[in-house]
Amino acid sequence: MAAAALVALSGCTPSGGGNSSEFGFTPAKQVKDSPITVWVDASREPAIKAFEAKYPDIKLNVQTYDGNASGSNSFQTKISLFDQAGSGWPDVVFSTQNNDASWASKENNGVQAFAAPLNKGWFDKDFLDGFAPGALDPLTVNGTVYGLRNDLAQSVFWYNKALFDQFGYKIPTTWEEYEQLSDKLAAEHPGYILGSVGDAFVGMDVYYWGAQAPVFQVKGNTFNSDVSAKNSTKMTEMLDHMIANGTLTKDSVFSSDFVQKYKGKALGMPGPVWFTGALFQNPDSLNVPAGQIGAGTPLHWQGEKIGTGNVGGGTWFASSHTKNLKAVKTLMEFVTSSDDYQVKLAGGYPAYAAAAKKWIAKQATGGYFVGDFQNTVVQAAGQVWSGWGYPSFSAETGYSKVVLPAIAAGHTIKSVAPQWEQEMKNEAQVQGYTVSK
Template sequence: MSMTTNRRRVLRGSAVAAALALTLTACGGTDRADEGSGSGGGSAAEGDLSGDLLVWAWDSTVPDVATAFEEANPGVDIEIVNAGTGNDQYTALQNAIQAGSGVPDLAQIEYFAIPQFAIGEGLADIGSMGASDLEDSFTPGPWSSVAINGGVYGLPLDSGPMALFYNEAVFAEHGVEIPTTWDEYLEAARALHAADPNLYITNDTGDAGFTTSMIWQAGGHPYEVDGTNVTVDFDTPEVAQFTDLWQTMIDEELLAPVTSWSDDWNQGLGNGTIATLTIGAWMPTNLENGAPAAEGDWRVAPMPQWEAGADLVTSENGGSALSVTSASQNADLAYAFLEFASVDEGVQIRVDGGAFPATVAELESEEFLGKEFPYFGNQKLNEVLAESAKAVAPGWQYLPYQVYANSIFNDNVGSAYVSGASLSDGIASWQDATIAYGNEQGFTVD
């Protein structure tokens, strides 16, 4: 998710199933709420840009990008609507598509959710509009998330390569080394908690995104998708590598029982009782806003590795694209704005607003890499984060109904954090539930 200023919100159970249930038939015939908004809109290819656009986005930098686009194109009027963050917006978008009215021209969609809307034909394939030529503009992880089944269903806005955010003051106070491997991470967790029972190396009460990102880094590929044929398999050594580590953390009570994005979470990040976060590169602005009392204490290091001395391997955690909807009556103009926001002038506007880019040019620029962050003790943390972006393990795929799968994660795995149930058993239950749901929706799932 693009987490520039917003929190994850999770819908569970039947509400998600009802709102986000897929059909494998076209969702065509939908229309914008204000019919005719595309009338008079010129072709982006001809450079005659005029007309109206409706954009659904929760990211706080998108309105500034829209303003800049309007200033460059006086005949264009863009309305930005925050229809909710993450799943809240996906529910609204799916409802609008099914109702055939109120669908925006463009929508911000997290990478894990794109396949769900693409396979339901709610998103336009923009490959032939020029998007296919932009592959080399983006880092591989975000690009692979928008390029699906031979089509392109959005352009990356940002990315979330993972790194270790850590409270340097806490580690220094207790004489604990910053971990470079997951074995060292476990030992650091034990040392910190032994030094102060109120101190935890991190928090976790069950998070589908974090769990899959950890499995991704370990080299796992639990999801294989070929059109409507899907394989879900969590019974692999890579999954066991993560569950064995995390089960030990749970059993030894080394994880703060605090839910991410809560007030208690921000308090723990601010007072030092939560000492690290292994999380996406979009986190800096959230730390600055959520834990201002800890300014100067936090730093960023590479994500701990499963194998000491090996080349850096990371994974993605969050990030989002902007996608043109199939219902747009002004697709040329929508695509022109999309390019402006994702590869042209809009990128720097978003970076200046705190977003972490998915574009190679920005990630390699001296200005970007040399930026000092006062909150992080003037560390040039983009150097670390850009290296993480280059090291993302290839080949990851999401389910074409990942929104639903994530929504039932804690229904199956959550008990491992509170009642002594096995984490591996919970993940096996999650696997069975996602297989059953996929088959119910018309996929062929093994």
């Protein structure tokens, strides 16, 4: 940002929902060298440490929170309290929920929207154009960009080549082959698994989104969920079948039980690119040795075009209330595009195209992965199914409230599917959406 622009902003004061400035919002009065408050989850702390090393003169107040994980709504709840108080907002927030732009872009009782517009003059067009095609779509409301994607989270089929070779199995490419493999694995090698249903993000984003099931859709202000549609029913029946034969565990992939039970026993699993660092290369998780893990074609229904899910990835939001626009812009650009974080330290596929190219090359040439890892992951980035929605509530909350407890109690997903659908529709109505019958 030009120095002259910062000087011009210094006399501005906040107002409820105005957008009188050249940036599409009314900035607060700027305070030179004002410390900025940054909220991150534990996984993003390396990004902040890298930033502090690069920019030691920018003062940060770093606060760690749950990252709004599993649709906890902690981000929105906290911001609403600050809106009521008229002060206290953080300057930058990382959220695991890409749908947060739907509420963060709106006024709250006359208070200016928390998320600042980024493509109305504040951030350079050349920088914004550097994100992968479609990466900023979930954060774009009526043509205005309200956040920056941290990483893309396309799913692939992760496989352990050493185990596949040992068992003499063929790597599946379709959901049908995956289910057939589960019966073979259950009969011949009980105790080995092909995935987990113990997390809402896996159930919703990996399986139902990857199955192109219309259970979470938004068109305009209308929400639709149809758990009885063909692809929804097929996925429900497949999951129930694999839970019953023991090849899908009920344990969360982030639980200690998962690691204790299945370290060395995960034959394969569909999952996001960020499983690379979160599970496979993580010393505290599966910690699979180099030369065993590969990325296979995203699973899809036989005869249908590939349509993978987008499993989070996360978003950085800049506050419209910040008193240090220059520092916020510097941080936002660094954490999303800098090689110092996105290439050297990040565990997921960067949303920023130039960083992604370097990240994938580093992963592919590091000797850890087997097979055509690079091409598979890059292709999957462009195969995310566009039929999923981004309303002002998370896809994970209804699943967590209805489906996960049912699975844990030994019930089938099919038995609670109507209640699950109704829960999502209830959430939509509370948020002001028209619900499709």
